[in-house]
Amino acid sequence: MHRPTVCLIAIVLCVGGIAAHAAAAEAPAGSSVAGLVEDVRGRPVADADVFVAREYEHNIQPAVSGKTDARGAFEIVVPDAAVAYRIRVQSPGLAARVLRHVDSGSRPEIVLEAGRAAEGVVLDRDTQQPISGADVEASDVAEVGLFFAPGAGVTRATSDPSGHFRLEGLGPGRYAVIATAKGYRRGGTNLTQMERPVQIVLARGGAIRGVVVGTDGRPVAGAAVAAEGEPADRQSRADTTTDDKGRFTLPELSVGSYRVLARRHGSGATVVSGVKVQAGRDAHAEIRLERVVAAQGRLVDSDGKPVEGQICVAQVNGADTTSLLAGECSPADEGGRFSLVSLPPGRHQLRVAAPGFVESRFEIQLPRERESVHVGDLELDAGLQIRGRVVDRSASPVTGATVTVLDSGYSVHTGADGSFRLGALAPGAKRLWVKAAGFLEQGRDAEPGERLEVVLAGVPPAVN
16 A cells, blocks of 8 residues: 555655744754855855754654745754754755764755766556656665754656656765656656666556445545455555545546445444546545444354454455455454444355364345344365374373474463363474473374374472
8 A cells, every 4th residue: 555655754844844834933942953055156055945953863853944045144043052954955956964963053054065966767567658757766775864854865756758857966875766647647767877767667556536425415524545456466456534524535546446445433334336447537436334234253163162263354245355445354253243333234245263273254244224234254264284282191181281282383282181182284294392390291193183192290209
């Protein structure tokens, strides 16, 4: 989900930047970092961007920012006069300069030298034709991590009709170059050598726009919306939330078919399949949330005994939601009981996993006229297994002994009668290791399907 991550970072930086400005505005009078910016000929550099951040390792507070005036001077209010700061100054066409360990009372003179330039071209992946008007950004990887502020360490350019772009004012270091253009998914490359032209190839894409409404047809604000390519394609997916009018946009998606899922607390997860994204065009989807039908049940083994495990939603009304609802799982407790409280009416598929059992899938039906449904006992298959019993030399059961399959690390503990069961085993002979407090450890070889008895000898008394 590349896009959500980028959006989240942008939000954090933007909100953090506002908070930093607010903190600076409330700082005590006289707490500021000031200086003068000139080029190598001694001429003032006006309108340069200045970022000031606290000087300590792992700083995550966004920088306070400002600009130089016509004289090249700047003065930026900082929240604390007692700490040292780092300063970054950047201006188009000039290499950025970073000063470290600057005290708030000092007034450094900062000289900016001419920067280097990097050139390249933006092309359509399918036609290899140039893309005009693409926005290209080069981000100094190290500096973005130092200042945590929008624009810090970023140089911008726009591609011309031949797809050509030129990034000027770059300093030494490694840059991440990203290009965006309408009707395309964003793409990029790493830039380490300025002498070589770079090529950025963009794949055509589009967006899904739509609205989420409730059972009453009214827009639903704050609903979570996610899209995934179908058949399941985790590389082509995005998510967002609806605005106060229930609207959502999922941008920068590859061309193809998508399933779109929406959910909100108190409503069942609803899926719309077959939403077609075309190059340079917006697809539209309206999703109507339905009420929740709670589903309860129990996991059991072939003997009807309860099984602890985890139940996840694999399909909602025939639409695969394995990854879209990856976190939509419910544990089954020691009594095997589970409850799912986010499903709408309809036919759904559950994926069940439990130690010692083959992963299984079960279909359940939730009627529209019910608020709660008990789906009964879901019986799990143990597959290939080894059963046995651990006893001492007097044939008394050894409770709580650990039996481990050495090639996998899979372990179980014996019950009150000394019995154990190792299930869902791969074919082939297994080496078992048995240990229990107060007994000598013992290894045994066994085949799936075998029943065995393990007799443990007590630890001999210490010799004085």
